[in-house]
Structures are given as structure tokens and as C-alpha cells.
């Protein structure tokens with residue numbers, strides 16, 4: 001059954017909402033809705049004017065967020081001792097325009113996390129015992145190379161399997177190819193964006209890319225199947241999505257859950273999990 005979400009009997013839920021109401025509702029319904037973090041909060045300028053954090057002078061250093069693969073544009077607020085105090089969205093970034101999600105805003109906590117691994121550690125106790133000693137990069141790399149060569153000598157190069165994930169792993173992929181193993185597999189690709197990338201290429205003949213080139217600016221109707229914008233996607237897309245809703249674009253959401261997007265939909269189709277293909 002398709003549930004028409006608009007107009008709702010309860011005027012509170014009517015989708016004809018102003019931008020102010022929309023923002024208020026998203027704040028209440030989703031702490032994780034990433035759209036909000038880059039919003040200008042009136043009065044904040046007086047407390048933290050540009051170049052200051054509290055009473056401290058800071059420099060703003062432009063970079064990219066490393067908390068996930070979207071790489072939103074950031075401004076690191078760094079004090080005179082070089083300490084990162086805070087991360088803001090970079091308003092000059094062409095896609096994210098100053099927006100960061102909650103995770104991105106917390107990026108400086110990762111930089112100073114006491115458990116952050118900053119140098120190689122070698123296990124000295126039994127496996128699982130949790131005993132390690134700090135070693136130099138030369139020691140770690142020599143140990144790694146020696147072990148790999150021993151395995152190749154004894155069992156052949158194909159005895160080593162490599163499971164890469166992410167851009168950084170590409171460098172090791174070249175190393176593994178040079179080493180001679182054909183066993184390079186990426187299960188995360190098959191579970192994550194692989195079907196999307198391969199399906200798109202087979203259907204349209206080109207790569208879909210990330211983020212997908214969606215025409216939020218001009219669309220009159222958005223249909224979401226297998227996506228839940230507003231919960232964990234690119235901050236720039238959240239902004240485009242919110243702008244499209246504000247412009248009056250219709251929204252149909254196919255999702256078993258009453259997701260953030262479903263809450264804002266004109267029609268919500270809560271299909272049974274696993275029946276997407278039957279629907280299509």
C-alpha cells in the first residue's frame with residue numbers, strides 16, 4: 001500500500017512547510033541529518049568572529065575532511081602552537097558550500113584521540129594478549145618484506161591474499177601485483193557501490209561517479225529507491241535535496257522504514273524488505 005503523506009490530517013505534518021518549519025522539523029527528527037551543521041546561527045559571529053576561537057587567535061587552514069570518503073571542504077582552526085581546535089565547513093568549497101555532517105565536525109577529536117595509532121606497533125605477546133612494542137617504520141617494513149618473501153619462497157605468491165578497501169589501498173594493490181599474487185579481492189565493493197557502478201555502466205555506458213550527477217536543481221519529481229538521503233550521504237546532496245523540496249519538487253520514497261526522507265515525502269511506499277526487485 002502506498003501512503004500519501006501530503007496533505008496530512010494533522011496540519012503539523014502538512015508538507016506545505018516553510019523553510020523555517022522544515023529546518024525545525026529536521027532538527028527535531030534527526031540529530032544525524034547532516035544538512036544543519038553549516039547553517040549560520042545568528043549571534044555566533046559575535047562570540048566566535050572569523051579568525052578567533054573564544055579569546056584565542058586562530059588561523060584557518062583549508063583542507064578536506066578525512067572522516068569519510070566524501071572529502072567535504074573544511075577549515076581547520078589552528079592556534080599559534082599548531083594545535084587544531086575546531087573544524088568548520090569551508091564556504092568556498094564548490095560542492096559542500098560550508099556544510100559538514102556531525103562526524104566531520106568531530107574530526108579534531110580523531111586527531112587527538114589517545115587511542116589513535118600514530119606509529120607502527122609490533123606484537124610481542126601471544127595473539128590476542130594485547131602486548132605490543134613500538135618500532136620504527138624501517139623495522140616494520142623490513143619485517144613485513146621478510147615475511148612476504150618467506151611465504152612466497154615456501155608456498156608461492158598466490159598463497160597471499162589481499163583485501164583492499166578505499167583509495168589508500170590502491171598503492172598496496174600495485175605492490176601485491178608486483179609481488180605476483182592474483183588474489184586481490186574487494187568484498188566491500190560487492191556489498192557497497194559495486195552493483196550500483198556496474199549496473200549503471202551496463203545500462204548507460206559510462207561511469208556514474210561519486211557523488212552521482214543528479215539534477216536536483218531542475219527536477220520536478222524525486223523517486224528514492226534504495227537510498228536514504230538525509231541520513232548518511234554527502235552533505236552537498238543533502239543541501240540540494242532540501243533546496244529541491246523547498247522549490248516544490250514532489251517526493252516518492254520506497255523504503256520499509258519511515259526514514260528521514262520518507263517523513264518528507266508526498267508518497268511513502270513501505271515495501272517488504274527484499275521485494276525491491278519484484279516492485280521494479
Ligand code: SF4
Pocket residue numbers: 065066067068069070071072099100101102103104105233234235
Ligand atoms: S560527509 Fe561528513 S564525514 Fe564525510 S567527508 Fe563530509 S563532513 Fe566528513
